[in-house]
Amino acid sequence: ISFLLFDRDPDNVVLCLLATDEGGDLDVALQIHFTLIQAFCCENDINIMRVNNTHRLAKILGGIDGTGEPKDLHCILVTSQAAPWKDAALSKVNCFCKESRYLDQWVPIINLPER
Numbered sequence: 001i002s003f004l005l006f007d008r009d010p011d012n013v014v015l016c017l018l019a020t021d022e023g024g025d026l027d028v029a030l031q032i033h034f035t036l037i038q039a040f041c042c043e044n045d046i047n048i049m050r051v052n053n054t055h056r057l058a059k060i061l062g063g064i065d066g067t068g069e070p071k072d073l074h075c076i077l078v079t080s081q082a083a084p085w086k087d088a089a090l091s092k093v094n095c096f097c098k099e100s101r102y103l104d105q106w107v108p109i110i111n112l113p114e115r
Contacts, residue, residue: 010044015078015097018053018107019051030074037075047097049105056112067094 003017018034025031041048054073080090094099100108 009079010040010046011079012079013044013046013077014042014080015059015093016041016046016048017051017076017078018048019054019057019073019076021054022052024059033074042106047094047099049093049106050109051112052109053112054112056114 015087016037018037019027020027020030036095038048040046058071058073061073061076078089078090100106
């Protein structure tokens with residue numbers, strides 16, 4: 001995660017993806033890290049989503065190194081210079097996150113099945 005990006009220009013961060021694998025809830029250090037990131041995102045009106053399969057996410061994003069292991073993708077910041085409502089994809093993500101909050105699911109979880 002680039003805290004420099006958070007610190008320098010939080011207005012251009014429009015989405016924070018927090019990714020773990022099954023059993024990731026047992027990693028106390030990672031959960032503390034996520035809690036701090038979520039607090040910062042909530043303070044700065046940045047949408048947050050959790051992804052439950054880092055290996056699949058790495059395949060989708062091309063984040064597999066030469067040994068076949070996924071790179072560290074536990075926190076991905078999505079930035080945009082344009083307003084989120086001007087980008088159709090970001091607008092849909094924004095609506096999804098907003099609807100999830102109305103349903104008291106403050107951090108929606110995206111299930112990425114293996115293929």
